[in-house]
Amino acid sequence: MFTGAVLVINFLTPSQVFSESENRMLQQLPKFSLQTVVSGKFTSEFESYISDQFMERDFWIGLKSDTDQGMGKKESSGVYIGMDGYLIQKFSPPEKGDLEDKVNAIQAFDKATPGLRKYMMLVPTAAAVLEDKLPPYASGGDEMVYWEKIKDSLLGDIRFIDVSPALEANKEQPIYYKTDHHWTTKGAFLAYRELGAPMSFTAKNENDFNTRQVTSQFYGTLYSKSGFRHIQPDSIELYYPKTPGTISVDYVDEQQSADSMYVMGNLTKKDKYTVFFNGNHGLIRITTENTEGRRLLIVKDSYANSLIPFLTSHFSEIDVVDLRYYDGDVLKLTEDRQIHDILILYNMTTFFEDPSMKSLADSVE
Structure with a gap:
């Protein structure tokens, strides 16, 4: 009787499109067709729909996590609760063949752009770097095994x-957020320093x-995903150059412009990490005061958002593409924009979990 009443209430309650607490889009009621039923897609999406739209979902997630914490459980929804208040996302190996497909796409793009200087940085997550913070039974070691496979995959002319x-050398400093999957601005600064010599600029x-x-008061994605409560919030720091220059930021698809890379109003919202560039966009174009004329294309995930501001003093123009939201032809973009340098920057989890990297090959077929 109770279960039936719950189901009725669920179907009568309007579906939510976005979860503010989990910072993600929620599954909507899938369209029924014979093809989706036979393939199993309808069943899978319907199960996700029931889970995502369950009444008072946030309350039940929090209640479950409070109970788990009281029983000493150290994992919830793929998130470990580690030492010193760190929430660390569990590493999930890529599906069979998926890694090879992504490497092939990158190699195809490399062959199609022989005149460009190309660089790739795959950032290990906290699970690998802060492995000593994990619960005793957990391990982040597998992540670096796959990292090595990519490194050894002969990525053509890509450095x-x-x-x-x-x-690793700075892991005692706050280089990853405790409640979020991103690195901190300090972590991004360390990565910027590593880019200097290979990319021929003085960091x-x-x-x-x-x-x-x-x-x-930043509670990030892992806090929301895990449901763990009684966790101290993070702080967000911004690095301002002591000799600032003017910046123009164009959000191309949205046809909007700004004179800052930071959207300070977002610090009042749930996802405060969107203070950097107002979150993720298909294409952002940054114009700086640098007169050297170097044009950089960054193909990235959200880890790059807090690193890009450090690069603006070294390039005249920076185009930023997030393949998860970009429908254009990347190869044509490099030609139209007369790009000189390309940086592919992802964290390991996004690189493995998100299929959009394969679309790099679409522009060269």
Whole structure:
């Protein structure tokens, strides 16, 4: 009787499109067709729909996590609760053949752009770098096994930049957020420093910037995903050059412009990490005061959002493409924009889990 009543209430309640607490789009009621039923797609999406739209979902997630914590459980929804208040996302190996498909797509794009200088940085997540923070039974080691496979995959003329040693050497500093899957601005700064020599620019030192804490109440994606409560929030810091220059930021698809890379109003929202560039967009175009004329294309996930501001003093123009939202032809973009340098920057989890990287090959077929 109770189960039936719950189902009725669920179907009568309007579906939510976006979960503010989980910072993600929610599954909507799938369309029924013979093809989707036979393939199993309808059943899979319907199960996700029931899970995502279950009444008072946030309340039940929190209640379950409180119960689990009380029983000493150290994992919830693929998130470990580790030492010193760190929430660390569990590493999931890629599906069979998926890694090879992505490497092939990158190699195809490399062959189609022989005149460009290309670089790739795959950032290990906290599961690998802060492995000592994980519960005793957990391991982040598999992530680096796959990292090595990519590094050894003969990625043509693409220079592979290893940020792991710099992160390992500074892991006692706050280089990853405790409640979020991203690295902090400090972590991004360390990666920027590693890009300098390979990409032929002189990276600035930390004392060239003024740091400013813009919030101390950041609860990130892992806090929302796990449902773990009684966790201390993170702080977000911004690095401001001591000799600032003017910046123009064009959100191409949205046909909007700004004179700052930071959207300070987003610090009042749930996802405060969107203070960087107002989150993710298909194509962003940044114009700087740099007069050298170098044009950079960044193909990226959200880890790059907090690193890009450091690069603006070294390039005249930076085009930023997020393949998850970009419908254009990347190869044509490099030609139209007369790009000189390309940086592919992803964290390991997004690189493995998101299929959009394969679309790089679409532009060269």
